[in-house]
Amino acid sequence: MLTRRAAALALLATPAVAQSRSVRVVVPFAAGGVIDVVARILAEPLGRELGQTVVIENMPGAGSVIGARAVARAQPDGNTLLLSGAAHAVIPALYPDAGVDPVADFAPVALLGQQPFVVAVHPSLPAQDVPGFLEWLRGKAGQARFATTGIGAASHLAGELLKQLAGVEFEVIPYRGTPQAVTDLVAGRVDFMIDSQTLIAPLMADNRVRGLAVTTSVPSALLPQLPTLQAAGVRGYESASWQALYAPAATPAPVMERLSNATRAALSDANLLRRYAEAGVQPLPSAAVPFIAAEQARWLPILRATGARGG
Incomplete structure (x- = not known):
């Protein structure tokens, strides 16, 4: 014992x-x-x-x-x-x-x-709102470049949901991390990304990217000026990190x-x-x-x- x-x-x-x-x-x-x-x-x-x-x-x-x-x-x-x-x-x-x-x-x-994601585009894109962005994507016929922090990451899933619900196509460009993806968006090497409002908001304030919408079903307290994707016409859309x-x-x-x-x-x-x-x-x-x-x-x-x- x-x-x-x-x-x-x-x-x-x-x-x-x-x-x-x-x-x-x-x-x-x-x-x-x-x-x-x-x-x-x-x-x-x-x-x-x-x-x-x-x-x-x-x-x-x-x-x-x-x-x-x-x-x-x-x-x-x-x-x-x-x-x-x-x-x-x-x-x-x-x-x-x-x-x-x-x-x-x-x-x-x-x-x-x-945390809500933000749909953010490079300022050179003609789209000023979500309907204009979707029209631009359809005109690109799958050639638009979408930056994501990796296949299977929440940002990638948000993009795939947009494809499914809005009926659009685009090329997915995976990165090893968010900072690298943001760098290429600001430089214009990719056209858009869907990612953290923490990272996107300062870039919007400096006019280095253009925010179009948030991905949650309710507006963001951090970026109240942005509509939700649902309100902007993508019915049923909701995703978050x-x-x-x-x-x-x-x-x-x-x-x-x-x-x-x-x-x-x-x-x-x-x-x-x-x-x-x-x-x-x-x-x-x-x-x-x-x-x-x-x-x-x-x-x-x-x-x-x-x-x-x-x-």
């Missing part, structure tokens, strides 16, 4: 209570995009609630697969987490042999937030409860909410599991219909 001391030492050695000085949060995209922005806003208040330092590690590549795989294979002790978005939900469509399942291999900790925090699937229930409680507390932090508002990020109070399941059910058929595969 174990002595009380031996039993205590054995318990401390289990993943259920293992705690290092730091928590590694893997962001499976390059720095500079909205998911990275949310991760860095969350890091300080989450670390304070956990009593640990939260370290953000960007691990881009193969869509979001490389980062997701690293977290799925990590020790399930609460010290390695994944912060990702819509791309995580569509891994099976793009990378059927990825060796990682976005549902079976992960336990959602919490939804973190969502959302972010969620995940742990490896085998993470014990007490650890998951600790992570969930700490994340909820961090999301109510006044400074975090202020920084969210400045970045145009809205809290997302929905329950994580049904929300993510619904997003996967929504986007997988759209992506599979394109025949797209991850490179």
Whole structure:
């Protein structure tokens, strides 16, 4: 029979209570995009609630697969987490042999937030509004160039939804990260993109891009002058960038409860909410599991219909 001391030492050695000085949060995209922005806003208040330092590690590549795989294979002790978005939900469509399942291999900790995308065009385009833009796209007969932060990323999915609902075609130009895509849009090497209002709003203010609409069903508080795509004539259109925090699937229930409680507390932090508002990020109070399941059910058929595969 174990002595009380031996039993205590054995318990401390289990993943259920293992705690290092730091928590590694893997962001499976390059720095500079909205998911990275949310991760860095969350890091300080989450670390304070956990009593640990939260370290953000960007691990881009193969869509979001490389980062997701690293977290799925990590020790399930609460010290390695994944912060990702819509791309995580569509891994099976793009990378059927990825060796990682976005549902079976992960336990959602919490939804973190969502943000409207902006349809933004280079100022050289003649389109001044959404109807004019759609007319211009149809005239280009599939030759317009659409920048996205990667096949399967939320920005790409937003573009594919526009194709489907507006009956337009265009060439998809994938980039390794948002900053590279924005650079090429400003330079006129691509015609338009659908991406974070945090990144697009300053470019609009400097007249380096022209914003035409937001992608959510209600107007943006950050850019109230822009109509929604629905109001501008694309019936049924709604998409947004959302972010969620995940742990490896085998993470014990007490650890998951600790992570969930700490994340909820961090999301109510006044400074975090202020920084969210400045970045145009809205809290997302929905329950994580049904929300993510619904997003996967929504986007997988759209992506599979394109025949797209991850490179």
